[in-house]
Amino acid sequence: MNKKTVKDIDVKGKTVLVRVDFNVPLREVKRAKIAPAKVFEVADDTRIIKTLPTIDYLLDQEAKVVMISHLGRPKGRDPNLSLLAVADHLGALLKKPVKFVSDCIGKEVEEAVKAMKAGDIILLENTRFYPQEEKNDPDFAQKLASLADIFVNDAFATAHRSHASTVGVTKYLPSVVGLLMEKEVIELTEVIESPEHPFVGIIGGAKISSKMGVIENLLKKVDTLLLGGALANTVLKAKGFEVGKSLIEKEMVDKAKESSRDEKLKILVDAVVASEPKEEAQASMVGIDRVPKDQWILDIGPKTVEFYKNIIQEAQTIIWNGPMGMFEIETFAQGTNGIAKAIVESGASKIVIGGGETLQAIIKYYKPLALANRRIHVSTGGGAMLEFLEGKKLPAIEALQDK
Ligand code: ADP
Numbered sequence: 001m002n003k004k005t006v007k008d009i010d011v012k013g014k015t016v017l018v019r020v021d022f023n024v025p026l027r028e029v030k031r032a033k034i035a036p037a038k039v040f041e042v043a044d045d046t047r048i049i050k051t052l053p054t055i056d057y058l059l060d061q062e063a064k065v066v067m068i069s070h071l072g073r074p075k076g077r078d079p080n081l082s083l084l085a086v087a088d089h090l091g092a093l094l095k096k097p098v099k100f101v102s103d104c105i106g107k108e109v110e111e112a113v114k115a116m117k118a119g120d121i122i123l124l125e126n127t128r129f130y131p132q133e134e135k136n137d138p139d140f141a142q143k144l145a146s147l148a149d150i151f152v153n154d155a156f157a158t159a160h161r162s163h164a165s166t167v168g169v170t171k172y173l174p175s176v177v178g179l180l181m182e183k184e185v186i187e188l189t190e191v192i193e194s195p196e197h198p199f200v201g202i203i204g205g206a207k208i209s210s211k212m213g214v215i216e217n218l219l220k221k222v223d224t225l226l227l228g229g230a231l232a233n234t235v236l237k238a239k240g241f242e243v244g245k246s247l248i249e250k251e252m253v254d255k256a257k258e259s260s261r262d263e264k265l266k267i268l269v270d271a272v273v274a275s276e277p278k279e280e281a282q283a284s285m286v287g288i289d290r291v292p293k294d295q296w297i298l299d300i301g302p303k304t305v306e307f308y309k310n311i312i313q314e315a316q317t318i319i320w321n322g323p324m325g326m327f328e329i330e331t332f333a334q335g336t337n338g339i340a341k342a343i344v345e346s347g348a349s350k351i352v353i354g355g356g357e358t359l360q361a362i363i364k365y366y367k368p369l370a371l372a373n374r375r376i377h378v379s380t381g382g383g384a385m386l387e388f389l390e391g392k393k394l395p396a397i398e399a400l401q402d403k
């Protein structure tokens, strides 16, 4: 990687501002007694665990570690999107107290930072409580930067955004790449630049408009690209199939027609259909040329799973983003589960899996298997990973110091 990392700069005893992506799902803790405020806990800590190498390194170097992150999409201060629960969770993982400060700029923060000793760590409150964050406001960025001597960006999942805490701060501090960011870039660059063949891409999910760039770029790199999810409906439509009431994007049909001429692109041969995208709806399997006019395509069918599995089994490199169906409803989750199983069981030497809902879909069984498997890189980036795979430069990485 051509950017300086946290290991290329002297952080000993320095105050280091670390931008992480602790945008993790929270759940409310159910308590017997009615309390004045809601209490939350972290529902999935993958993103937190993945930043531990950077934090451990900085603590080892006796730096003073000041962490910042966003969480969700608050409009102003929102107690339901506080990072307090994350500070507790991080403390438990580190077996060390993580002080939480209920703001990210201002007097309280400045005093907390001033009181830090070497090897201390604090987490500041959600940067998005300030609208200046997403506006990349220079004054806000400077206030954040004034807290520290060095800036480390380890928030890969936010690297496609030019915000004050990702891009703005780099104007005021020596700014380098964190170890998670470095790993993400190395892994994704390797699959996209120098994959071992056969290279198989699997793209599913909701909107083809948000993934068309990825599909087009991957078609230049892969040997086979397998499609599923709602976005495959638009391709089916472009190929002249009846898609019934399925979700499609009309304005994308022409673009989809162009890509679908590529022989590397494979679409479903059968589907799980139902009269409504609901749990109680009666589902059935049909050949892809037999989709009834009054039904929705809600998952890839078992024949498609088998067809895709045979291709996945032969792959040396695999990249997967996007669920194959409406997995939130068990009846329509079989395609996604089947693909997850085929990927985890494949003999490929390099596998990358990413995407917000994709990871949500495999969280119970396949995500732990994937995380435990050294050939598999579970990316923390959703949108950032997609932009990377499109071949775009990510502004928050570009803003960091070159080697
Ligand atoms: P990711 O976040 O992993 O990139 P997306 O956000 O693109 O994935 O898409 C995930 C959503 O796509 C899921 O909520 C899922 O229900 C929906 N989806 C997948 N297949 C279908 C389908 N056939 N019909 C309707 N929705 C679908």
Ligand code: MG
Pocket (backbone or CB within 6 Å): 355, 356, 357, 382
């Ligand atoms: Mg998503």
